Amino acid sequence: MNNDKIVITGMGAVTPIGIGVDAYWNALVEGRTGVAEITSFDTTDLPVKIAAMVKDFNAADYMDRKLAREMEPFMQYGFVSADEALRDAGIDTLAEEPVIAPERIGIVFGTVFAGITDVSETQEGITSGEHPKTNPRFITKIIGNIGAAQIAIAKGLHGPSFTVSTACSSGLDTISMGAMLLKEDLADAVICVGGEAATCPLTILGLSGTHALSQRNDDPATASRPFDADRNGFVMGEGGGAIILEKESVAKKRQAHIHAELIGYANSTDGFHVTSPHPDGIGAIFCMKHSLETAGLKPEDIDYINAHGTSTPKGDVIEVKAIKTLFGEHAYKLAVSSTKGATGHLMGAGGVTETIACVKAVEEDILPPTLNQITADPECDLDFVPNKSRKSVVNTAMCNAFGFGGQNASLIVRKYVN
Known part of the structure; x- marks a missing residue:
């Protein structure tokens, strides 16, 4: 190893x-x-x-x-x-x-x-x-x-x-x-x-x-x-x-410029349904938890989550529920946004482009927004960086992706310190 x-x-x-x-x-x-x-x-x-x-x-x-x-x-x-x-x-x-x-x-x-x-x-x-x-x-x-x-x-x-x-x-x-x-x-x-x-x-x-x-x-x-x-x-x-x-x-x-460090990554499976996520977000929780463990971090070490957030009625609520379950009170202190409001769902490319958004957030201390936050959903009550980007210190960012078949992936990037 x-x-x-x-x-x-x-x-x-x-x-x-x-x-x-x-x-x-x-x-x-x-x-x-x-x-x-x-x-x-x-x-x-x-x-x-x-x-x-x-x-x-x-x-x-x-x-x-x-x-x-x-x-x-x-x-x-x-x-x-x-x-x-x-x-x-x-x-x-x-x-x-x-x-x-x-x-x-x-x-x-x-x-x-x-x-x-x-x-x-x-x-x-x-x-x-x-x-x-x-x-x-x-x-x-x-x-x-x-x-x-x-x-x-x-x-x-x-x-x-x-x-x-x-x-x-x-x-x-x-x-x-x-x-x-x-x-x-x-x-x-x-x-x-x-x-x-x-x-x-x-x-x-x-x-x-x-x-x-x-x-x-x-x-x-x-x-x-x-x-x-x-x-x-x-x-x-x-x-x-x-x-x-x-x-x-x-x-x-080779004296390369280093954008960020990849410190955590994980994959899990819901084992529940081919299109619907587990109603309690069990697979998503396992995945984010394991990503934190591989990074050697605690939930409160995360500053920003680029959420899977696809804009589906069921999926968004379950992802929020999973974040609240794992992060506890810190869920209300960190920023969570979905860049799919701007790009739509890029499927197989989305996880990479959204990781790039996390790296840029870490490099520039800017949170990308969730577009089209028009009417609040009481079940989705976190800080979604609504409609406008904002400056904020971002040392560590998590990126989530959850798909059909109960596929879950999560990774964590951090500011690079030589």
């Missing part, structure tokens, strides 16, 4: 509110939303007509056109995020003498739906007779692990590679798995990536069937309203996020 601290040296983001970490963070702090009417396909016969889509993104602006054609958007978003994160970390994997050996850099890629949009469009083309044959790249564009493979091929990497699909906790689980690779000395650095682009008629109909999505089509900007009394479901989002984890000794040796 390696006892090196685990540090974050690079970050990258492609989101509905901005491309690049700076654009994403500035939009969060300024309280901008990425939710709008869907224009990329016909929604006439669909119950949901809104989503948080990435805007003004042309993959060929960030990579070779041939490579862009070989990737589905979920891969493109992950790839561009990873590229930004590597540049931020100062790691040129293709240098004649790379600062970290290619076989010592791992990749963990998280996605929920992988290439489902291409599957949906291809099936539609075959059924209608418009496109009776599949694209030769069809299979390699739709399977999840190719997202990691494309990064490895482009960057000349030979370290361990895994693809994670644990529903909405996929993004956080990529970071936890990356930390485990470092702790087991199987890598010196790990690129932890999430990528998702799943908004299509098939997923809208499927998720609407579970009553998970907001149908506030007449007011997209306020449709995602975590912890608000009038919330009625989440808004689908898309995007990518990447974080570079490194052993502290490796980062210091």
